[in-house]
């Protein structure tokens with residue numbers, strides 16, 4: 001048995017597994033590489049690569065509509081993440097702590113928006129806003145994004161809570177903490193990694209959402225994905241590539257920081 | 270303990286149900302100031318549940334708990350002068366040793382420098398100097414244990430509840446911690462309620478032992494009494510080793526009762542027994558004796574199946590004529606029959622313990638029930 005498991009791979013196997021990994025890598029990163037490449041292209045038409053240039057990175061700052069859309073996206077993502085994290089975390093804690101009738105039904109209902117086609121959720125939100133006379137714009141966009149993010153926060157926090165030892169809360173109560181201090185001083189700090197990953201998920205979902213945003217916003221609040229989609233019709237300008245490349249760079253750095261932090265944390269624990 | 274011990278926790282007729290499961294049954298127990306009380310019983314008998322009711326994490330279904338003479342019903346856990354050392358320590362993983370220990374004082378808004386001083390004192394009490402900055406995950410089991418104790422005693426509780434605190438430690442550390450805990454209790458001069466399923470631990474550490482079985486408190490007494498005079502068959506079996514003879518009373522005279530068991534005739538202490546009453550006669554292996562010739566009143570006869578030399582004693586197992594195995598310990602050097610030899614066995618009547626069979630109680634209980642039910646039915650009829 002152990003021989004079988006520790007057997008050194010033959011040359012053919014090695015070549016196969018290496019080339020397979022390489023293929024996956026190319027498959028995932030080639031499109032990204034194209035965007036980065038063309039962000040340095042001096043030609044406006046992104047069919048052939050002419051000369052290397054950084055001018056598009058400068059152009060970003062003169063394209064007000066693009067910049068606006070970028071900041072709208074950031075603002076919507078921040079606000080909706082905040083709302084989703086607060087509501088989602090408290091929901092998860094309440095569902096972990098209390099037994100009540102219909103708990104399993106609520107649990108199941110939380111999955112529905114996750115698996116439901118986004119277009120259905122988009123239309124539902126649109127008609128709800130119409131019914132409630134909420135003007136389409138910044139506010140409706142934030143509400144919509146918070147709505148689809150909440151279940152994801154609940155799930156990540158629930159996952160973290162499943163390993164949570166209830167006797168920690170009892171120990172805190174035993175030592176004189178009231179319920180609020182138990183929540184803020186013990187429960188939330190212990191499940192904080194789960195809250196952070198929930199927030200990260202909500203933020204990412206909000207940033208790249210297109211379909212639901214399309215239905216739930218007006219002309220006053222155009223997000224980055226909507227802006228890009230708009231410009232596709234008239235041909236994408238390379239400054240969009242440049243901004244995309246910058247966003248990718250930021251994401252890349254964020255992922256590395258997260259990895260380093262979790263590695264450090266693991267060493268400590 | 271003092272001459273006139275003062276009650277600190279009184280548990281009166283307490284019952285606890287989880288759904289239909291009757292976990293704690295009609296429990297009465299008074300815990301006194303400054304005593305080391307062990308709650309001993311097999312796993313699942315309701316020890317933790319009892320402890321949680323005293324701490325205030327769980328409420329009894331009926332009955333009453335008094336703390337320092339006052340009903341505990343309306344007191345939150347932190348309003349009781351009681352702190353708990355949890356079964357799995359429950360140290361806060363995101364706080365350092367220092368902050369774990371300081372937690373209780375911080376909650377009480379004690380001034381910073383006073384906290385520092387008291388934490389330092391608690392840390393030296395449990396001998397954890399130099400570990401202040403560590404996190405729980407960087408501690409060994411024994412060290413976690415000490416942090417949990419320091420964290421609990423820093424609030425100056427009158428009662429410290431410890432739920433199987435040594436359960437996760439290895440044998441050597443366990444013995445060492447037993448001694449430390451005992452001396453800590455003396456030093457602090459507070460009540461320890463110590464839950465354990467280890468009878469040896471309970472016997473060596475406690476002032477008193479409360480033995481629980483299936484939610485029932487079967488006996489609460491000093492260790493010597495628990496060992497020498499077990500009140501129930503379960504305790505005779507659970508604490509130390511015993512030979513139990515199921516027997517019926519034939520006759521009683523001169524402080525001696527004559528009994529008959531499946532293995533033969535035997536003698537026991539007298540009591541207010543009825544003729545034909547079913548009893549258990551319990552004997553410690555070191556009080557059970559060999560004889561070459563029959564002894565008056567006894568007709569227990571068997572063959573030595575095994576004898577094991579254990580240093581200061583020889584442990585023999587005798588199979589009686591009915592197949593029952595009897596354990597006999599003889600001090601090394603005193604004559605004892607070899608393996609394969611036939612022998613009579615007997616004992617000094619004063620060494621045996623007479624345990625009424627539970628079935629007697631059940632029969633009485635059944636009679637009571639019948640009577641009550643008849644009354645009930647009568648009442649219902651009247652209502653119609």
Ligand SMILES: Nc1ncnc2c1ncn2[C@@H]1O[C@H](COP(=O)(O)OP(=O)(O)O)[C@@H](O)[C@H]1O
Nearest residue numbers: 287290292310311312313314315316317318319
């Ligand atoms: N919260 C609970 N809900 C239902 N049953 C419980 C609960 N806590 C304990 N029990 C049951 O009560 C019994 C006694 O448990 P416990 O007091 O923990 O025993 P011990 O500490 O003596 O091992 C067990 O059968 C256990 O399954």
Ligand SMILES: [Mg+2]
Nearest residue numbers: 316317356432
């Ligand atoms: Mg227990």
